[in-house]
Amino acid sequence: MQKPYFLYFILLFTTINTFGQNITSKELLDKAIAYHDPNNNWKTFNGRLNITMEIPKKSSRHSDIQINLPNDFFQVIATRDSSTTRMTIDKGICSYALNNSEKISEEDKKKYTLNCERANLYKNYYTYLYGLPMKLKDPGTLINSRVEDRTFKGKNYFVLKVTYDENVGSDIWYFYFNPKTFAMEIYQFYKTDECGYQKNDSGEYIILTKEKTINGIKMPKNRAWYYNKNDELLGTDILK
Template sequence: MRKLFLILVILSFSSCQFEERSVESATELVEKSIQFHDPNQMWGSFSGTFSIKDSLPNGRASRRYEVSFQNQLNKVHYRNDDLEFIVWEDSVQVFKGEIKKDRALMLRNYYSYLWGLPMKLMDPETKVEEEILVEDLDGKSYQVVRIPYEKDTWYFYFDPESAQLEAYKFYQDEVKQKGEIIFLEGLVEFEGLRIPKNRSWYRTEKEEFLGTDQLISIQSQNSN
């Protein structure tokens, strides 16, 4: 009986230690999420094409476009019916339509960042606040990571069990709660990568739907 009691005490102590170890820092939570979305660490060398459709409110026409990434080269190739351009490092080459260089560079960074989440959260210039926050969103409790950038403050919402990234929001003015929140739904899988399929955008300061980006497919691409 005494031996049984000691075994139960040891098991109870071990269980408590396991629970304590499962309480992660924000960096560890991000790493766990990356393990879910990119277990083979593909994103840094990814070379492929995303086919995307957006759905806009108020009867505005949907658009289809493609974005090709060659991440090792910091290169993005964008094309739709009216516009086609390549950004490679700080160079811009326009094949169809018109776009200013600053705008093209911004779009390269925009697509590389948002479609590369959560992997992009481990970029060297990203400063993760280590406290894990807890917040209810749409009736579900999330583990939340806060990351302040130079112009915006971002919050990332992770499933507490799998660490899947399910939403994020950013504030241009956090005091006034002015910004946007993006809900993620579904996954597109490609050679181990799990990229969110649908991204639905809303304003944070008022109830306003801005649109949904839908990832139709991912295709591999030979380097050019």
Template sequence: MMCTKFLLFLMLILAFQAWEQKSPAEELLDQSIRYHDPKNNWPKFSDSLIINQEVPGKTMRNTRMFIDQKESLFSHAQYRNDTLFTRIVRNGECTYQMNQINLRIDKAEKLGLTCDRSKMLRNYYTFLYGLPMKLKDPGTILDPEVTHGTFNDQEVDILKVNYDPSVGKDTWYFYFSPENHALVGYRFYHDESKNDGEYILLNGEKVIGEIKIPARRTWYVNSDDRLLGTDFLQ
């Protein structure tokens, strides 16, 4: 009887350990997060990001953003010609300013400032500048295996990510340095069989809010390696 109870107890322990064991992909993601955000500051991140954006054939565009994770606040300020337009999303509610003066919603909409667009910008920038931490978000489907390959002529560890359909439909690949697990680039496809989508090279780092954020992002088309643009953290 004692032997049976002991074996049952042992089986429960082994089952619990197997359930708790992380996949290789989860281990790599945790290692990368420890590199970029060693003090777990992303959940309470509150700081400004100033981004210069270069697109071939266009003048440089400057964007100033403020992200406050705890207060659910996002602001996006950008000049159109000589006019400064600011979008603010706080707790899902949108407001607008023109040259730092509040705009009525109806006037903002006539100027092309919509809440849907403001929320899209919030989601876009907090995703890109919150990586790799954002890969912990609900709806992220992490392939359990880590693969190895090359990206931008360097050896990398690779994570494949899909999303719950309620979150997104693209397929993503994230590339990490085998030495320190830093995120060095990523690629996405709308339809991988068509080789559509884009890839992004990351270079340099800036420490903002005690988080190591890639300083330069260069965007290319998957199908023909055409340069789309470059974003620089100021």
């Protein structure tokens, strides 16, 4: 009498573990992009993002970000407490200011980390994260051919594992997609050791909740950052 139930559970387990193999990594990425950017607007994105970063036990940082991909322009104006910094990359040319003045002492440059390396870091950071999942089509992005099935915080996901060419980056990333809507709901990264192996006690995971449509693109309204090693909350980016 129990044999049919036993076979049923074997079948159920097998179905769950092979569910993600009914879709290829390319198909999954294409469906995710169709969900977030149905009209292919990211390539010509020209818009502003107003973001508040809430950090535990620290004052919030408010950022006004301009991204103009066709004109190769990026600018972030960030205010925390009584200080405002501005970093600009205009067709590869960098400039920065403190409280609307480009005459900045060396001490303040160091204090507020005002330099071209930092400006380019912000440009890459914001255009990458708010350009996902479309940015996974960029050259140098290596997507594992296998779609994984994972459960995270009690919810099932399709997961893409992504690495990068050596000249692009060394971290290992995982992107979690809703298996019904194909919305991107989590991403996670780990550092690697000198041999290129994943360091499981490193990196962070980022939970995306709610959405805001900007220039026809569905972007995460809230991005909450946590350490992988202990689930400690680092901060939350809120798209206003």
